[in-house]
Amino acid sequence: MIKSSPGNFLEDFHVGMELRHATPLTLSDGDVSLYRGLTGTRHALYCAETVATANGFERLAVDPLLAFHVVFGKTVPDLSLNAVANLGYADGRFLRPVYPGDTLRAESQVLGLKENSNGKTGVVYIRTRGLNQRDEEVLSYIRWVMVHKRDRSSKRLDARIPDLPKAVDPATLQPTGCYDHWDDALSGSGHRYEDYAIGEQIDHVDGMTVEDAEHQVATRLYQNTARVHFNAFAQAKERFGKRLIYGGVVISLARALSFNGLGNAAELLAINAGTHAGPFFAGETLFAWSEILDKAELSDTTGALRLRLVAVKDQDPGQFVRLGADGTYAKGVCLDFDYWAAIPRR
Amino acid sequence: MIKSSPGNFLEDFHVGMELRHATPLTLSDGDVSLYRGLTGTRHALYCAETVATANGFERLAVDPLLAFHVVFGKTVPDLSLNAVANLGYADGRFLRPVYPGDTLRAESQVLGLKENSNGKTGVVYIRTRGLNQRDEEVLSYIRWVMVHKRDRSSKRLDARIPDLPKAVDPATLQPTGCYDHWDDALSGSGHRYEDYAIGEQIDHVDGMTVEDAEHQVATRLYQNTARVHFNAFAQAKERFGKRLIYGGVVISLARALSFNGLGNAAELLAINAGTHAGPFFAGETLFAWSEILDKAELSDTTGALRLRLVAVKDQDPGQFVRLGADGTYAKGVCLDFDYWAAIPRR
């Protein structure tokens, strides 16, 4: 009997399958500090108890992306230990704030399956839900991931591909923040909902070089166990020859960089889509730019921006590579991330 | 007057000598998060308040190895600043859980002394006890360490070597966990006490590459001040030519790797023995395998496994080097650690 887990392969999944993932995690002030130290996040709503409680939160909540990475990490041993690639996200929703002291666990349901024509791999579509210690859903998202078959000769599966929304309907967004006591001096940005125009692009001018120690600590903090991030000895024999940085680390760094230009868009409400468009490695420097895809008025004090956040690497500000109209990604693009964030109105 | 401490030399110790070590430390949620970020530990019992309180703990406790490293660290300025090598451990006992907010301090007693025939070094045997803010003993262990003599011509000491138990008697083990509400889905392992057989070996298939930044942060977190871990400028002129990773970092990483195969054996009860069998350096990748040395039924719901945890470096899973019957260690073996852990019964 082999007691080490080999992870699941394509044949191990079936549509409707339910999974309860291991290692519930109690988040704490310690995670909040480490997340700040590792990403450089500066959104006042998630940094200052005073700002959070003045604007609708009970206490200082953890950054929604930290909660997302923790929930995601729990699914890795069951869903993507043998993954070829994490292909996309859809219908991600942040439903409740997560406070230090909350314990998060994760459950998933298989929504769809498709075998690839090469007979070696396939795609699994999964809905994952993050739950707190009161069994309240705090976040939920769909992702699809390419996994290996265990046995190339195993019987071909009937494909079932779920319908995926292109974006979360803004009418369903429910921010926790009320933004009726927002102070632009404290948030570090004078730009509010009305100041952004659909189609506008913002270059976030700062860059962040990432070290192996940094992405490893982050990825372990989230308890993401995918081997490609940690084992230089094994990776030396693989395609890239080195450790690959977890895509969630790239999302958080790009989002932290986007503070400089989007400092008031702190509260993440939904993830519409996301593509890890290219690899990112230690020693490289990450940059980011954003595009305003859509806008929605949620209340008298609160708006929402639909933002495309694009992370690129090793490029000069002012010359960041853009996305091709053909849907392909130029060299140097690491991330194409589509999300809704709340922002105070004037 | 020199105010910087030179540490103690062999001549400074005598049998029966009592030491109260400096810098009591209040452990916090921050230490718990950093310990997770640095080791990748995933034992649900020490990650989730829900799991801990359902199984006999008052609150979420800190990992026993974190408490051990902190107590050990306090002894370094007095016991091993001038150490040649940390030779072994015996009779280690984890007596009480340590909770965030507890303040740990350390006291030691010299049990034995022996001068080496080279006249340059000797061995000191020490019992160290970790105490909390209520002066309750939380852990206790013996270690012996080779230290330099201050003066080669100083009078030879009479040797006194204490009797050391080969292993902690399982009849004396007192787990805090009661394991009557254990959930294998949440712990991430379906293997319980009855599933392990004496003599069984488990290869933990994952590997972890360690960076200088990681082991330095860990070792400072534990306030272990041994110079060999931090000072690349001085180490460039020494035997290895570089910084040596603290053996406690190796213990914690190997134990975190052993989760994959021993996920239910969370609660450390005793350290029977331990040898830092070879050096481990930044850039190298650590692997681990375990052997079941013994088993003991502690209650209707709780068993204990006596485990030999062996850490090896830069090797392919499936080909991990084993230990020679002659008691010597092959190249690539970093740690041979013998401990008791509690595990739920069926």
Place this chain on the structure above:
Amino acid sequence: MIKSSPGNFLEDFHVGMELRHATPLTLSDGDVSLYRGLTGTRHALYCAETVATANGFERLAVDPLLAFHVVFGKTVPDLSLNAVANLGYADGRFLRPVYPGDTLRAESQVLGLKENSNGKTGVVYIRTRGLNQRDEEVLSYIRWVMVHKRDRSSKRLDARIPDLPKAVDPATLQPTGCYDHWDDALSGSGHRYEDYAIGEQIDHVDGMTVEDAEHQVATRLYQNTARVHFNAFAQAKERFGKRLIYGGVVISLARALSFNGLGNAAELLAINAGTHAGPFFAGETLFAWSEILDKAELSDTTGALRLRLVAVKDQDPGQFVRLGADGTYAKGVCLDFDYWAAIPRR
């Protein structure tokens, strides 16, 4: 409209100008742990709740330098994003302890301005105050910084240089600690106020090598956004060709190294002056020595030492470079820092 902040240039400042800086930060146990992991600080007063509360503190406070770096970091986007160099500090005062859970924000006032004769740069003198969630001043200091002009042809400013005290008057120092239950065994030093003589020099024998991951995590923890510390891609084209370590990281490391010789001088009371005398880079090893500049009796139980803390790099203990009488700094000197610290009396 450019939404990314370009920072302020010399022309943007005027004497009397008031600035409220962004991103108030709630400090937590997580920051305390990370600060210990990153610096190796061992002062019992800031490590152990038991020691803190026995000696006059309500609870375990955060290290005053951690609070200082956090307040300083808030000023960077407004004051020194376009800085050429941080030239000096004066009249720094630590006025109240900062406890985990406190939220710090920063306000500044421009005290003086001077354009340099090259027409390209100038010097701004600023008083910055750190305030907690009750609007109580917790610390205050003056710094002066060389910044770029936006436009070389812009109208020359009238110079106004404020009077700066050479040192904080010890009669105004107000320690929080009462030091009436001090235990030298727990603090790790037997040396008290009476044991130090004016003019005495102490070599702190330990060295600490710093990695890029370490200084980056520290500098992000403090939310200091100066680009020179994070962006290897851009720095490759600049003067040093690599990332520069934030001077606050050097201050904290040097102070942590000074524990070995000054272990009882835990409570920082004032910063008299400070010069970042030379650059420090990842891979280099920091050492430190101290000189007793002055002494003052504050109460029956408490004295204060005025200390010059000098950080040097890549040097052998016993051969640390000293300061020239001409006020210039020899190669290898990174920091010349003049401060008052409280220390128990006999």
